[in-house]
Amino acid sequence: MTTTRFFVCGSLCEGMIHFQKIEKFVESSVFARIKATAYRLKVGFPVLVRGGSDLVPGQLIELRGSDLLIALLDEFHGCNPMDPDKSLYSRVEVDVFPEGASESIKAWCYFVNPLKLPVNANVIPGGDWKKSIEEQPVMTSKLTERQITYIQKLGKSTGREIVPIDLALYRELMNLELIVDKGRRLALSKLGQEVYRHLG
Template sequence: MTTTRFFVYGSFCEGMVHFNKIQNFLESSVLARVKATAYRLKVGFPAIVKAGSDLVPGQLVELKSSELLLSLMDEFHGYNRHDPEQSLYSREEVDVYPEGSSAPVRAWIYFLNPLKLPVNAAVIPGGDWKRSLEEHPSLTSKLSEKQVTYIQKLGKSTGREIVPIDLTLYRELMNLELIVDKGRRLALSKLGQEVYKHLA
């Protein structure tokens, strides 16, 4: 089986919420950096845009490659190889700088489509998203167990059924802008969908 190099950052790094998605395919991993600009999304996790000269930290991983893994990674990042311009992210091969090595290596990375960058996204100074998360933890880490459970239930629902909620929880989630009231039923807001995606 062949291996494929990826530069991963944010929620896909070791110890983060989505690392388990690639853990079983992992052949090797080293700390590395890539030239780009990192933005902090409202959910708290970073997105990287292909522009700028910040050396953004992450991990260079070698994964046991398969079409299935690539399809799952593409799907998670909203990348459609048949329509890259309309995709949420693009998958590109770029120079990555492993720690302790002077020579760059080529690896795949998911860049956020600049046209899809939310207006409330903030540039992370120097690209240091790890420090940004330490200083201001992600929204997902601030939620109560009750809030997490409800978001997961709503996220898994088909949208036709009514997911019961009490008034206190309703107010909390509305104030956090995680749900929208559609009259007869509730649904996750855009931010709520992002939070749902980042829950373990």
């Protein structure tokens, strides 16, 4: 088992929806910042783009695990180290500035591929994604149990079977742009797929 340092922000931070995926591997965690540009996706969570002068807050974590853990994190982020240009994210070693430390520390960080950044993503002023989420909560926190259950059913379906829905729920999810009507069956929209991914 080796220990690998990562800088994380958004859904992988402590207290956020995806922290449980890495929690049992975390050896240490401290508040830290990196220089980058943070964008807010329509689903409400932030992504980082390399470059920029904002000091984006997050956590410097040490993960204890094998190469398999890193491969799983790469897969979760849609990162293919062999073909970074076609990947959704790239994993890059960067300088991280832990709170209270006099020097920066090298750690891995996932940056979204600028070519894959959705057109409806907005720059977060100053990179403060936590403040942005406090002011406008993420989409997954606004959904009802019925809406969540249906999105999860659609997300898990192979696409062949018809997942029944009532008219009221159909209207709600269509208004939220989370589903698309393909004639004889419903499917998750791109935004719906992103929401499904962030439901844990």
